[in-house]
Amino acid sequence: MRFLKLQQVMDKTSLCRSSIYNLINTGKFPKNVTVMGKRKAWLESEIEDWMIERMQAAELD
Structure with missing residues (x-):
C-alpha cells in the first residue's frame, strides 16, 4: 500500500487538479x-x- 501526492495522482491519471477535485465533489x-x-x-x-x-466502462461503450 502506498500514498500518492496530488502531483503523482495527476501524472498517473493525466487529469488536472481541478478535474480531480470536480470528480471528487460529484462522487x-x-x-x-x-x-x-x-x-x-x-x-x-x-x-x-x-x-x-x-x-x-470505455470497453462497454
Whole structure:
C-alpha cells in the first residue's frame, strides 16, 4: 500500500487538479485521506481501481 501526492495522482491519471477535485465533489473519484496534520494523499490502490473501472466502462461503450 502506498500514498500518492496530488502531483503523482495527476501524472498517473493525466487529469488536472481541478478535474480531480470536480470528480471528487460529484462522487466519481476516490477521496483523499489525511496522512498527518494537513498532509493529504490518495491510496494508490484506489486510484488504480478507479482507472480500471474507467477502462472497463470505455470497453462497454
